[in-house]
Amino acid sequence: MNYTPKEILSFVEENDVKFIRLTFTDIYGNLKNIAIMPDELPYAFEHGIPFDATALAGCHSDLLLFPDISTLSVLPWRPKSGRVIRFFCNIKCTDGTEYKGDLRNELTEYINTLKGQGYSCEIGTKCEFYLFNTDDNGDPTKIPHDNASYLDIAPLDKCENVRREICLSLEEMGFNPQSSRHTYGPGQNEIDFKRSDVLSAADNMVYYKTVVKNIAAQNGLFATFMPKPIENQPGSGLHISIAIKKDNEHIFSPTPENQTEIGSHFVAGILNRIREITCFLNPITNSYKRFGENFAPKYVNWSFENRSQLIRIPYTAGKHPRIEIRSADAACNPYIVFKLLLAAGFEGIDNKTVLSQKTFTGDTPAKFDELPESLREAVELAKASDFVKMNLSPEIYDAVFSNLDYTLTKYNMADDKIKFEDEFYFNSI
Structure with missing residues (x-):
């Protein structure tokens, strides 16, 4: 779906969203995520959320997670009060370049x-x-x-x-x-x-x-x-x-x-x-x-x-x-x-x-x-x-x-x- 960051932020506020899961897969295809609070979402859209990627194969430094706005989903098995939503993320290096181990980016290109x-x-x-x-x-x-x-x-x-x-x-x-x-x-x-x-x-x-x-x-x-x-x-x-x-x-x-x-x-x-x-x-x-x-x-x-x-x-x-x-x-x-x-x-x-x-x-x-x-x-x-x-x-x-x-x-x-x-x-x- 084609949302704008402003529309996402309005959705979060109007639907009592309390946790945002930033989801990605490692090189082996294992699902990973970081949960952030709603107040961090504007920063994530603009700057990305850093995480220690040294445990990921082929990486020796921090990486940044940028939410792919089109992948917004509400997790239906979580409580309706204090909802949880999920985005798949694009992964970048801290210098702004694409992370070469990002499977989604490789497939997209x-x-x-x-x-x-x-x-x-x-x-x-x-x-x-x-x-x-x-x-x-x-x-x-x-x-x-x-x-x-x-x-x-x-x-x-x-x-x-x-x-x-x-x-x-x-x-x-x-x-x-x-x-x-x-x-x-x-x-x-x-x-x-x-x-x-x-x-x-x-x-x-x-x-x-x-x-x-x-x-x-x-x-x-x-x-x-x-x-x-x-x-x-x-x-x-x-x-x-x-x-x-x-x-x-x-x-x-x-x-x-x-x-x-x-x-x-x-x-x-x-x-x-x-x-x-x-x-x-x-x-x-x-x-x-x-x-x-x-x-x-x-x-x-x-x-x-x-x-x-x-x-x-x-x-x-x-x-x-x-x-x-x-x-x-x-x-x-x-x-x-x-x-x-x-x-x-x-x-x-x-x-x-x-x-x-x-x-x-x-x-x-x-x-x-x-x-x-x-x-x-x-x-x-x-x-x-x-x-x-x-x-x-x-x-x-x-x-x-x-x-x-x-x-x-x-x-x-x-x-x-x-x-x-x-x-x-x-x-x-």
């Missing part, structure tokens, strides 16, 4: 470059999560909240009321949820978002997890986005849909007969780079337990409609045509992932990369390349990739790989790998 070339992009997400019961102390258990399955209804679906509350909270915050459902696993749920501009889609994806976890906790439950929290049960994925226009004309088509050449090049570009960027779409060791099971992709392929493929081109009667990338999970950093997916697709357009006509129908899986089988393999492919190095700032590149190397070292040292993943990911993802 890339999108502006595409706009200059006549492209407009929208992204939507479908994100799964599990709801678990808590014990008498309020700590999470591994007992799913119900034993329902795909599209079940109450009383089998005990998650229905929580999902409704989550969707209403998201809507109140301006997130535009589109649909929700119980999905295949016990206690497993999915909420779909309408497509929006790329930066808003990344912001919403980051905060979506916080909304889900807060509403779950208020209902005495625990929510996790861990890709594979229960053995022998479906994993939780993040499906990313991309719609693109060139000079106001859609580049994708929902039918094979009308598929454009430029759209085919875009899909081919992603398939060409997907193995190199998988460690960003699937950044934890647990991610790789999901591949190849319960409709999660395993092979580098594409298809119209088929839901088990890496890239699906769905039928979209009366709606904007799009493609859907189905390998990612919610442990990823959406700012990085969205940029890399778009960069790979547009590289395909620039190079006129030919899309293989081998779809899954009629071909055996052995004819397709496979996604990496482990985080280590994915990291090795990414480190060897000039494409990855070219599309990430040195600050982000170095910090991300440092974190991935640390994760792999800890995982390799663990005697009990399942216990390690539960302790490392179950509560934090």
